[in-house]
Amino acid sequence: MTPLGPHLTLFLCEYLPKQRAMSAQTSDTYAYAFQLLICFAARRLKTTPSALAIEQLDATLVLAFLEHLEKERGNCARTRNSRLAAIKTFFRFLEYRLPSCLEQALRIRAIPVKKTDEVIIGYLTREEIQALLDAPDPSLRYGLRDRAMLHLAFVGGLRVSELVGLSLADLVLHPQPTVHVIGKGRRERVLPLWKETATALRDWLKVRGEPKTTALFPNLRGDAMTRSGFEYTLDKHVRAALAKQPSLAKKRISPHSLRHSCAMHTLQATGDIRKVALWLGHASLQSTEVYLRADPTEKLEALASLVPPTLRHGHFRPPDKLLAMLRGQG
Numbered sequence: 001m002t003p004l005g006p007h008l009t010l011f012l013c014e015y016l017p018k019q020r021a022m023s024a025q026t027s028d029t030y031a032y033a034f035q036l037l038i039c040f041a042a043r044r045l046k047t048t049p050s051a052l053a054i055e056q057l058d059a060t061l062v063l064a065f066l067e068h069l070e071k072e073r074g075n076c077a078r079t080r081n082s083r084l085a086a087i088k089t090f091f092r093f094l095e096y097r098l099p100s101c102l103e104q105a106l107r108i109r110a111i112p113v114k115k116t117d118e119v120i121i122g123y124l125t126r127e128e129i130q131a132l133l134d135a136p137d138p139s140l141r142y143g144l145r146d147r148a149m150l151h152l153a154f155v156g157g158l159r160v161s162e163l164v165g166l167s168l169a170d171l172v173l174h175p176q177p178t179v180h181v182i183g184k185g186r187r188e189r190v191l192p193l194w195k196e197t198a199t200a201l202r203d204w205l206k207v208r209g210e211p212k213t214t215a216l217f218p219n220l221r222g223d224a225m226t227r228s229g230f231e232y233t234l235d236k237h238v239r240a241a242l243a244k245q246p247s248l249a250k251k252r253i254s255p256h257s258l259r260h261s262c263a264m265h266t267l268q269a270t271g272d273i274r275k276v277a278l279w280l281g282h283a284s285l286q287s288t289e290v291y292l293r294a295d296p297t298e299k300l301e302a303l304a305s306l307v308p309p310t311l312r313h314g315h316f317r318p319p320d321k322l323l324a325m326l327r328g329q330g
Helices: 004-019 024-045 059-071 077-095 099-109 126-133 141-156 160-164 195-208 227-241 246-250 255-270 273-280 290-294 296-305 321-329
Strands: 178-182 188-192
Touching: 004 024, 004 077, 024 059, 024 077, 024 160, 059 077, 059 099, 077 099, 126 141, 126 227, 126 246, 126 255, 141 160, 141 178, 141 195, 141 227, 141 255, 160 227, 160 255, 188 273, 227 255, 255 273, 255 290, 273 290
Parallel strands: none
Antiparallel strands: 178 188
């Protein structure tokens, strides 16, 4: 049996960042996928995570894990496919290092991705966004932090990994407030900030202090904020904002909802899908077209430009009562 730990450490700490030059956000996403897989495998096999062997992560267990994600964790097919992609990349990495696991790797890599529905994306209205941004208490230290985080997440259309990965050096407040973001595929972008967002960030920096991390948004222990930490913070303020905007209760709100909301508001303000793609850091317009499907404005403009077909005029004649009775008897 081959211990899993050393190979997984080499994969995450050497192969992904150094040989593949993947971003820290991608490495974190892969690490989280394996955190879920290993915890699931340890419970299923009644062992400890550090005692797991590579041979125990066979195709049957991986399939059971994917089913667990959907049925017990409530993940959508897209998230399932993302976790599967991380697992497949790891076993592709193992093929050349452990020839004894070649057949096992091929079986796992043969697991098909699940087709996903192209659903209409959900986003928050201007009133709902305002209620959420007003939810943190600015009289508290971490209320100022949360307000700055929510403002920046919405205004920048940031992925949660981009938000929690920001350092103090990424923020420039003079002369023009901007934030430097490294996104998917190591694509960098510099985003200007609203005056209100810059004010929220200045208020936070005044009370931030000097924790041990250089992260822009540390947690209560002084470490960098995690993805789950921001999810918890967002959920807390969504519940607080319900009193002002009850419509929030009808929506499933995640950190990505703020990114979607930024994209939709940008599209409605500019009418230019290319500007939305540039703002969000998309590699191609194909990724951004999902917002066109959710915005009725484009469809109304297309409808207005078409010449509607004419209707043939006629006169309604009520059916003959005798024939109607006979047809009813047939």
